[in-house]
Amino acid sequence: MMELGIRPGYAGLYDMSPDDLPVIGAMPGVEGLLVSAGSSGHGFKTGPAVGEAVGKLALHDAQPILAPFSPTRFGAV
Structure with missing residues (x-):
């Protein structure tokens, strides 16, 4: 094990x-909840x-600029 050395790397979400597009907008069925996620x-x-x-x-x-990213584009939630 001593001869293996250090191997760089990282991990994350x-x-x-x-x-492959972000999800941005109001969540259907949850009043007042806005989401901005999935921006990779x-x-x-x-x-x-x-x-x-x-x-x-x-x-x-x-x-209107956020319309393409609406959570509703995936169908019924």
Whole structure:
């Protein structure tokens, strides 16, 4: 075992939806619950814009730019 040395690596959660797009919007059947998840590895760089849009969604209701990411795109929940 002493001769094996150190092998670098890392581990972490890589969250993705079935269609590889984030899930952003109001959850059907749960009043007041907004979700922003499944952004995989690019969530960090899109975070500021997504945060602004989700904030507007929470305060002002519908945000057309978020429509393609709606949780309802997967059918009935």
